[in-house]
Amino acid sequence: MSDFYESDQALSEYLLFHYGDPDLQMPWTHGPLAATDFPVRCVETALDSYPLPADARALELGCAVGRAAFELSRSCARIIALDRSAAFIAAARRLQSHGRIDFTIPVEGPLTQRTTARTPVGSFPERIQFEVGDALHLPADLGTFDLVLAANLLDRLPDPVRFLSNVESLVKPEGRLLLTSPYTWLETYTPRPSWLCADGRRTSEVLHSLLPGFRLLRRVDLPFVIREHARKFQWSVAEATLWQRCSPA
Numbered sequence: 001m002s003d004f005y006e007s008d009q010a011l012s013e014y015l016l017f018h019y020g021d022p023d024l025q026m027p028w029t030h031g032p033l034a035a036t037d038f039p040v041r042c043v044e045t046a047l048d049s050y051p052l053p054a055d056a057r058a059l060e061l062g063c064a065v066g067r068a069a070f071e072l073s074r075s076c077a078r079i080i081a082l083d084r085s086a087a088f089i090a091a092a093r094r095l096q097s098h099g100r101i102d103f104t105i106p107v108e109g110p111l112t113q114r115t116t117a118r119t120p121v122g123s124f125p126e127r128i129q130f131e132v133g134d135a136l137h138l139p140a141d142l143g144t145f146d147l148v149l150a151a152n153l154l155d156r157l158p159d160p161v162r163f164l165s166n167v168e169s170l171v172k173p174e175g176r177l178l179l180t181s182p183y184t185w186l187e188t189y190t191p192r193p194s195w196l197c198a199d200g201r202r203t204s205e206v207l208h209s210l211l212p213g214f215r216l217l218r219r220v221d222l223p224f225v226i227r228e229h230a231r232k233f234q235w236s237v238a239e240a241t242l243w244q245r246c247s248p249a
Helices: 008-019 038-047 067-072 086-098 160-170 203-210
Strands: 057-061 078-083 100-108 111-118 128-132 145-151 171-181 214-229 232-245
Touching: 008 038, 008 067, 008 086, 008 100, 008 111, 008 214, 038 067, 038 145, 038 171, 038 214, 038 232, 057 067, 067 078, 067 128, 067 145, 078 086, 086 100, 086 111, 086 128, 100 214, 145 160, 160 171, 160 203, 171 214, 203 232
Parallel strands: 057 078, 057 145, 078 128, 145 171
Antiparallel strands: 100 111, 171 232, 214 232
């Protein structure tokens, strides 16, 4: 089975999703305008009222083409950003080294439009380490982080319970974890017995029992939109849960 996230279509959609002008992400004034710039809003949610130390380290799992990592570089001294897609990481590295990528987006049928992804102004690309990596098979020497971000990752993992059981070891005591997901469970990515919604309970109700070492700070809805072509869009609403790791007794 081919991997969608290695395709040219996915790369184009995600470059626009992460870096596109809002009027390209959602050109219709009667559309969900508040759903643009999702990676930026994820970082704002993670850092809300959270004073990071000067030497703060952040880990992003499922970074896609890297916008959130660039945004985190404004506040963190070091960011490790991982994604399973080699195509996504290659694009993020090219942005890191060249500052821009020209790419095309579909308009209608064979018609396309040329646009450009640019490294965000005021970011510090040299602080970021982009790597191809699997959130379920992380290097043993990663260490711990002041902030771990996993945006729209849970429902794309084959074993989300395993991921959640391991994530505590990545977060420093009093550090933060931000999870976002629209909870779109599909057997393409996650075997049905591993879905977190079961026994009449939604995923958001199950998360507490799977993160016993954390306390929930806030829960917010973060809409997002992925453009497929000029007249077709995926509009979704991710639930964002912000957690703080409890200090050892």
